[in-house]
Amino acid sequence: MKPNAYRANEEIRMKAELSRKEAESLIERDLKCPECGYKAGTVFSDCTGHLTIRCRKCKTVSVLNLAYFRRHRRRKYKTTIK
Numbered sequence: 001m002k003p004n005a006y007r008a009n010e011e012i013r014m015k016a017e018l019s020r021k022e023a024e025s026l027i028e029r030d031l032k033c034p035e036c037g038y039k040a041g042t043v044f045s046d047c048t049g050h051l052t053i054r055c056r057k058c059k060t061v062s063v064l065n066l067a068y069f070r071r072h073r074r075r076k077y078k079t080t081i082k
């Protein structure tokens with residue numbers, strides 16, 4: 001019996017379940033490949049920061065700053081982008 005490994009698994013599963021429940025109230029957005037427009041991934045509305053996506057169609061690896069791909073566009077403040 002490996003209590004530590006088992007506990008870690010249970011904890012991860014609980015976190016995954018919690019994440020899924022939280023995500024039910026969020027809006028999903030498709031991320032499209034900047035090269036060919038193919039759907040390259042899905043993010044939730046509370047996602048921030050940078051993400052690496054790999055297009056399954058044209059195999060392009062792209063780094064996207066999710067701040068540029070928000071549905072609700074805020075006014076551009078230079079100080080918000082570092």
Ligand SMILES: [Zn+2]
Pocket residue numbers: 033034035036037038055056057058059060
């Ligand atoms: Zn592509």
